[in-house]
Amino acid sequence: MANPRAAAHRRAWPRISLTMCTAVAVFVAGAAGGTWLGIDGARTERVVVVTRDLSGFRAVSAADVTLRKMARSAVPPGAMRSLGSVRGHYVLRPLHAGQIVVQHAVGPPAAAPGLVVVPLSVGNDSAAWIRDGALVDLLLAPTGPGGRAVVIRQVLVVDQRKTAAGGHLVFVAVPRDRECAIARVAGRGRAILAEVPGSGT
Amino acid sequence: MFATAISTVTGVLDRRFLRNSFALSLAFIVLCGVVALAGNGQLGAAITIWQSWRAPVQLLAAAAFIATVWVVAAVVQSQIRSITQAFEGYWSGPLRPLRRYGEKRHWQRLDKLRSQQQAAQIYARYPLSRNEVRATRLGNILRAAECYPRDRYGADSVLVWPRLYPLLPDNIITGIGQARESLEFLLVLSALAAAFGTVSGIYLIVVMAPVWLFLVCVWGAFAVAILAYRSSLGAALLYAEVLRSTFDMHRLDIFSNMRLPAPANAAAERQRWTEFSRLVLRNVPLPQPYPPPPP
Structure with a gap:
């Protein structure tokens, strides 16, 4: 004998529209993705690193630096986190490719070229x-x-x-x-x- | 003068293409580019690089961008029919279970409307036959309009419509075009918003972008997609009613243009449409003699 409760449950499911199913699925997927990114963001941090060797007292161009994600424990004190704070500024000492840019290595904005x-x-x-x-x-x-x-x-x-x-x-x-x-x-x-x-x- | 130039340009170019394909494709590509740069923290650098270019280089880049958008828009325009069919529920392959789910739901709803004797709702939103029910609301609204000539007059709309359309007055054609244009705009907007939400969501997960950017892109884009689809149902109802009224008012123009006498009653009309379908599909000649040409 068929279970009337199970039959009623099966009948209830198709009452939910595909649009509502889509909205719920998107909400859940977005929440899951956001949670994943939030957990990852708690463990990592984006800092400014040098993409090529830079000599001291050279004006930093847009191609010289980039943002890179790394473990929070590996980020030194004073690490720069904004590209705008570094680009167009002088570096006060030589930096090697891949090195994290710290605040005391960044000088004032570069003056005119030449x-x-x-x-x-x-x-x-x-x-x-x-x-x-x-x-x-x-x-x-x-x-x-x-x-x-x-x-x-x-x-x-x-x-x-x-x-x-x-x-x-x-x-x-x-x-x-x-x-x-x-x-x-x-x-x-x-x-x-x-x-x-x-x-x- | 500027307004005159704009009206001249838009008059020369197809307004439907500009509105339904080009404008939406432009927004889609621009948003994809902004998210791609912002997800990597390169948006400011890109703006700086753009500002450092000289004016002729900027003009060339802008022209290349517009040409790219034009190509994408042409592809979107060519796929409008496929986009519409996707929203109508013409799903196969791995989406077949989803289609069955949607059809089952609409069977239940149709049965409920019949039990409540909601004739007006059924007329506007569902085909009469359960076998014609589609998985989505849009599909059922458009299918109801497609089945209407057959259900009411015995005329196969697939065969009749291409022959009826050229005979319609200009104002009717304009009204049909406007109704269709509104429907297509909302469906293309919904499709591109959903595509943007999906692509940007996957990309932002891969590049480990900020949480707020991910949520804005995914939830925001799909909210636009769902709202646009819901809005398209109103446009579809209007379009379907325009189609139905056009059949009601002008279907017999086909017989008059074929120099055939008008049917005497509803039964005779059904028979005439059956003979018409046999003529078109199987080359079975019409039994009625052609009247002599007018003097």
């Missing part, structure tokens, strides 16, 4: 208030007889480091055609950084 980053030894009193990314006027004053002062305006301060001898090294981006003027002063002159009003230093 500039070169040069190190300058400046007195502590001249650079005490200078911040990375500031625009300064570079005053190159040769000491001793001969030569004349050279002024290079609106120079971007890329990085600053202390030397082993206790001095202060400032890396600035200057036009390529002013390298000679800097070379003449280096070693026998004095570099002074002058704040540019409104440069945000």
Whole structure:
């Protein structure tokens, strides 16, 4: 004898429309996929990595970096997570392909093309208030007889480091055609950084 | 002047193609591209690269993109009939169980409407014969219109319609075209939205995209697909009624254009349509003599 309850149950199923079945299936599939991605997102993280070897003080182009997913435990402190925060900026030290980009390796946004980053030894009193990314006027004053002062305006301060001898090294981006003027002063002159009003230093 | 140029261009180009295929294909391809880039975190870089191109290069890229969309739209246009049949429930192979499920459900619903004597609902939404019931609501609405000439007059719509259509007045043809165009737009929208939801969902799972992007793409796209399908049922009801009324008002134009006398009553009309089908399918000559040509 047929089970009336089972027969009633079988009759009930076709009352659900195919549209409703589709909607339920999509909801369940979406929830399952979202849960999977959420679990994966808790274990992994997207960070900025270098796609090719980069030399120090080079402006990062769009093709130089990419986002890569990796285990959260392998991500170092200060790792960059946004491509926009790296692209178009200077890198402050050489990076190898596949290396994760960290915050202290990223400098200010690169200035106009055709500039070169040069190190300058400046007195502590001249650079005490200078911040990375500031625009300064570079005053190159040769000491001793001969030569004349050279002024290079609106120079971007890329990085600053202390030397082993206790001095202060400032890396600035200057036009390529002013390298000679800097070379003449280096070693026998004095570099002074002058704040540019409104440069945000 | 701009409005005049637009109206001239759209007048030259088929409006149905532009609306039902090109516009929807354009939206589909653009959304696929945005999701593909955003899923990998490359959307900003792509915009930067685009902005770095010079104007002539941008124009060439835009022209190539439009040409690509045009080709895709042409493919979509050629498949509108298949898309419509898919929504009508003409399923085979691994979808056969789904078709049987849908047909069984609609049998139950048809039986229920008959028991409640809901003649108006049955007229608009179901063919009279249980054997003609399809798996989807759209399929039943369109099948009801297809079966109407046979059920009411004994005329096979598949044979009659291609011969009747050229005889119709322009305003009737325009009305049929507009009703069909609205129906096709919603079905193509539903199909492309479902395709986008499926493809983007699979892609975003593979690239491990953010959860919010995955849910927006999948749930959002299928919500659009389901809403578009539900909206198409209203358009289908209108289209089906236009077809039925066209048969009612103009079916005898075929006999008059074939220089045959009009049937005297309903029974004679059924017999005439039977003879017509034999003529078309089996070359059996009509028994009625041709009247002399008009002076």
